[in-house]
Amino acid sequence: MSLVDGPLRNPRPVIVGAIFAASGTAFLVTAQGYEGGSALHMGPGYFPTLVAVLLVLIGLVNIGSAFRASEREGLRHIAWRPLLVIAAAVLVFSVLIAATGLIPAIAGLVVVSLFATGVPSLRETLLLIVVVEIICLSIFHFLLGLQVPLVVL
Amino acid sequence: MDALHSLALGFQVASSPLNLFYCLIGVSLGTLIGILPGVGPLLTIAMLIPLTFGMPPESSVIMLAGIYYGASYGGSTAAILVNLPGEPSSVVTCIDGHQMARQGRGGAALAIAAIGSFVAGSIGTALIVLCAPILQQWVINFSPADYASLIFMALIATATLVQGSVLNGIGMALLGVLIGLVGMDPMTGSSRFTFGSLELMDGIDFVVVAIGVFAIAEIVQTLDEKENRPGEVAATGSIWPSLADLKASWLPILRGTGIGALFGILPGTGPTISSIAAYFFERRIARDPSRFGRGAIEGVAAAESANNAAAQTGFIPTMTMGIPGSATMAMLLGALMMNGVNPGPNMINQRPELFWGLIASMWIGNLMLLILNLPLVGMWVKILSVPYRWLFPAILVFSALGLYSLNLRAFDLYLMLGFGVGAYLLARLRCEPVPFIIGIILGPMLEEHFRRAMVISHGDPGVFVTSWLSLLFLVLSVLIVLLMAPRKRLRAEAAAI
Numbered sequence: 001m002s003l004v005d006g007p008l009r010n011p012r013p014v015i016v017g018a019i020f021a022a023s024g025t026a027f028l029v030t031a032q033g034y035e036g037g038s039a040l041h042m043g044p045g046y047f048p049t050l051v052a053v054l055l056v057l058i059g060l061v062n063i064g065s066a067f068r069a070s071e072r073e074g075l076r077h078i079a080w081r082p083l084l085v086i087a088a089a090v091l092v093f094s095v096l097i098a099a100t101g102l103i104p105a106i107a108g109l110v111v112v113s114l115f116a117t118g119v120p121s122l123r124e125t126l127l128l129i130v131v132v133e134i135i136c137l138s139i140f141h142f143l144l145g146l147q148v149p150l151v152v153l
Numbered sequence: 154m155d156a157l158h159s160l161a162l163g164f165q166v167a168s169s170p171l172n173l174f175y176c177l178i179g180v181s182l183g184t185l186i187g188i189l190p191g192v193g194p195l196l197t198i199a200m201l202i203p204l205t206f207g208m209p210p211e212s213s214v215i216m217l218a219g220i221y222y223g224a225s226y227g228g229s230t231a232a233i234l235v236n237l238p239g240e241p242s243s244v245v246t247c248i249d250g251h252q253m254a255r256q257g258r259g260g261a262a263l264a265i266a267a268i269g270s271f272v273a274g275s276i277g278t279a280l281i282v283l284c285a286p287i288l289q290q291w292v293i294n295f296s297p298a299d300y301a302s303l304i305f306m307a308l309i310a311t312a313t314l315v316q317g318s319v320l321n322g323i324g325m326a327l328l329g330v331l332i333g334l335v336g337m338d339p340m341t342g343s344s345r346f347t348f349g350s351l352e353l354m355d356g357i358d359f360v361v362v363a364i365g366v367f368a369i370a371e372i373v374q375t376l377d378e379k380e381n382r383p384g385e386v387a388a389t390g391s392i393w394p395s396l397a398d399l400k401a402s403w404l405p406i407l408r409g410t411g412i413g414a415l416f417g418i419l420p421g422t423g424p425t426i427s428s429i430a431a432y433f434f435e436r437r438i439a440r441d442p443s444r445f446g447r448g449a450i451e452g453v454a455a456a457e458s459a460n461n462a463a464a465q466t467g468f469i470p471t472m473t474m475g476i477p478g479s480a481t482m483a484m485l486l487g488a489l490m491m492n493g494v495n496p497g498p499n500m501i502n503q504r505p506e507l508f509w510g511l512i513a514s515m516w517i518g519n520l521m522l523l524i525l526n527l528p529l530v531g532m533w534v535k536i537l538s539v540p541y542r543w544l545f546p547a548i549l550v551f552s553a554l555g556l557y558s559l560n561l562r563a564f565d566l567y568l569m570l571g572f573g574v575g576a577y578l579l580a581r582l583r584c585e586p587v588p589f590i591i592g593i594i595l596g597p598m599l600e601e602h603f604r605r606a607m608v609i610s611h612g613d614p615g616v617f618v619t620s621w622l623s624l625l626f627l628v629l630s631v632l633i634v635l636l637m638a639p640r641k642r643l644r645a646e647a648a649a650i
Contacts, residue, residue: 013320016582020324027331030346040612044338044345047600048331055327062320076581079377083577086373086549090570093553094563102554109553110546116376117542124543132547136554144204146558 012075013066021059028052082116089113101152102141106133156282163509167517172215172510175208179216180518183223184525188231188239188533191375191541192548194224198484199363200548202491203555210492211507215514217488221481222274222464222515225424226522227533229266229457234259234534242424242460245432245452252448260392265402265450266457267526268394273410273458274519277465280414281472281512285501289473292498298606298616302626304599307420307476309630312588314421319638321584329592330599332357339597340604352564359487361556361569362593366586368552369573372545374580392527394450402454405435409455413462418469420478424460431459465515472508474498476595480587483594496598 031052037043089112096105107129114120114128140146166172182201186192198217205213228240233250246266253262295303308330312322335346336356347353394402409431416427435455436445445452470476475496477483486496494504501508526533556565576586610616618624 012582013318016321016324016579016584019579019582020328023328023331027346034343034345035341038612039607039614042604042607044341044343047603048334048345051327051330051334051596055324055331058320058324058327062324065320076583078578078581079373082373082376083574086369086376087570087574089546089549090369090553090566093550094557094566097557098563106550106554109550113546113549114542116545128543128546132550135547136550139204140554140558144558146554148557148561 010066013062015075017059017062017064017066019059020062021056024052024055024059028056085116086113089116097148099152101149102137102146103133103150106136156286159286159505159509160282160513162505163511163513164517166211166506166510167215167513172212172514173517175212175216176219176514176518177521179219180223180226180521181525183220184227184230184522184533185536186220186239187224187227187229187243188536189227189539189544190231190237190239191371191378192544193240193367193371194221195363195367195480195484196371196548197224198481198488199360199367200552200555202360202363202484202488203559205488206491206559208492210489210494210504211510213488213492214485214507214511215518217485218468218511218515219518221485222461222518223522225457225460225464226267226270226526228460229270229453230263230526230530230533231537233262233266233453234530235537237537240424242428243456244425245429245456248432248446249449249452252446253450253453256448257390258448260390261394261398262450262453263530264392264394264527265398265454267523269402269406269409269454269458270461271519271523272406273413273462274465275516276410277414277417277462278512278516278519280466281469284469285473285508285512288469289498289501292474293502295498295622296606296620297602297609298620299622299626301599301602301606302617302623302630303474304476304595304602306626306630306633307470307478308588308592308595308599310420310633311478311591312421313633313637314419315585315587317583317585319634321582322588323634325579325584325586326588326592329589330596332362332589333593333596334600339601352562352568357568357593358491358559358565359593360491360559361565362572363484363487363590364552364556365569365572365574366576366590368548369570370577370580370586372548373573373577375541376545392530398450401450405431405451405455406458408434409458410462412455413459413464414466416459417463417466418478420470420476422463423467423479423481424463427463428456428460431455461519468511468515472500472511475500475598477591480590483591486594490594496594 027048031045031048034045035043036045036049089109092112093105093109096108110129110132111125114125186197197220224240225242228238228243229246231237231239232243232246233254236247236251238244238247250262253259308326312326313319315322335353337344337354344354412431412434413427416422432452432455435451436442467478467482470478471482471486475498477486490496553566556569580586606616617627
């Protein structure tokens with residue numbers, strides 16, 4: 001009998017619980033570097049320690065609840081393509097805006113993000129770049145006077 | 154009366170040309186994004202917060218609030234004419250509203266939705282005028298222990314009442330509290346959880362998290378769903394409701410307003426739950442329940458009044474106690490904090506122009522919406538033909554650029570991306586971001602009052618149970634969890650079967 005068929009039919013609480021417990025532990029360990037103080041004179045570490053301990057406990061209870069066999073529910077799928085493409089688009093923007101200026105950064109973000117659902121047509125891409133550039137430049141550059149060069153040569 | 158005097162000040166603030174202009178922008182934008190499925194008020198407010206930086210706080214909150222209640226108007230338009238709930242709060246409006254439209258009575262449905270929203274909005278405003286000063290007077294005398302317990306209760310209630318399991322909600326709230334503590338400890342000045350990074354010294358900007366969660370995570374989520382193409386746009390017909398329509402609607406409007414006003418004040422509930430509750434309440438008390446689902450005007454009237462009333466009264470705990478009951482309210486508070494306003498019971502006294510200006514602007518904004526929505530309905534519906542494929546790159550650029558414009562550093566964008574990806578993955582594990590967002594806002598406040606209470610009590614934690622108010626809040630927190638947890642489990646089990 002594999003674990004997934006047996007007591008662990010529901011992996012979700014285990015994953016969630018592990019995430020909570022792990023992040024709680026990370027905060028807990030870090031907070032030990034700060035002065036805890038006493039209940040009367042609380043240092044900067046006192047309250048975070050308290051909350052982090054609670055978070056670890058919630059995580060452990062969550063893991064424990066997975067062994068109650070009544071629930072059966074699969075994990076929801078993760079849309080990796082849109083997730084990674086959009087992350088890449090924002091990264092491209094972050095790099096380009098300092099290196100090449102506003103106009104290429106906007107264009108770069110639009111082009112990359114369009115791959116989130118499929119391969120865009122050239123006409124659609126160009127049209128969208130022009131529209132987004134016009135909207136964003138008129139608001140951020142002309143209206144708000146954002147101090148970022150349009151193009152770095 | 155003092156409240157009337159203050160309200161007069163509010164109208165003076167709200168009717169300055171600049172604030173009227175921001176109000177108009179807010180409600181127009183709200184209507185627009187309310188119609189568009191997949192683009193909600195949370196995303197829009199997150200996107201616009203950077204632009205409000207440096208604006209007078211009252212102008213920024215007038216505009217951002219306009220987006221919020223304007224969206225529920227727009228949501229009803231899309232629900233009635235094309236059977237697409239533009240907003241979650243309009244889901245039940247689809248049921249009877251679209252049936253009415255198919256019977257050629259779309260205009261009447263739109264008109265009743267608009268009138269109901271306006272009536273509910275006006276009553277909501279009146280309630281705020283009546284309740285806010287009383288509540289604020291009450292809360293302002295709270296001891297730090299009482300206030301800390303109140304914040305704790307608000308946090309627990311939001312974590313418990315949102316979708317998903319109670320454990321996940323509480324975990325997300327605690328995670329939010331910890332993230333909210335990053336930066337300089339306000340009491341001792343030492344830095345916490347910054348790992349020596351200068352960028353983190355001032356704490357994690359609220360807007361960084363908000364844009365990550367509501368732009369990045371939402372966009373990925375929406376791209377993954379099958380795009381709902383609008384079908385046939387139903388004909389509007391006459392926009393004048395008949396006398397019989399009005400007669401059938403006025404009581405449901407008032408009942409919906411009552412339900413919505415109540416749910417709006419409670420933490421963790423809001424326009425969506427209140428519209429659903431109001432709809433099913435009407436169906437239950439109707440003489441002939443079978444009419445519901447076949448174009449009963451009462452269903453539209455009650456649901457649309459309820460969501461607008463809830464949208465208004467949600468401001469009561471936010472503005473009088475500094476405690477946001479929903480993610481939208483947390484965002485508005487976040488925007489205010491960014492512009493130098495300290496949330497808390499002193500907000501009304503210290504910034505009367507802010508609070509009363511906002512209240513007056515909501516009434517003016519509701520009037521604008523009435524005028525904007527009915528005659529221009531055809532124009533708004535055309536927007537539905539813009540595919541999401543074209544919208545999200547623009548939203549992304551706008552969000553990223555707005556965030557970058559605050560500090561001109563790429564670090565904020567990386568951090569935002571981190572929160573976005575994390576929030577998306579956690580949401581797939583049924584951990585909703587709402588308690589997390591509220592935890593970030595409430596975390597530092599909770600710590601401040603907790604520490605103050607402990608100093609006053611000379612380190613005795615008993616102070617939280619010897620004050621009867623504090624004890625009441627703590628008992629209520631436990632009750633909320635105990636009452637909700639088994640119910641939710643039952644529902645989850647029923648859904649699994």
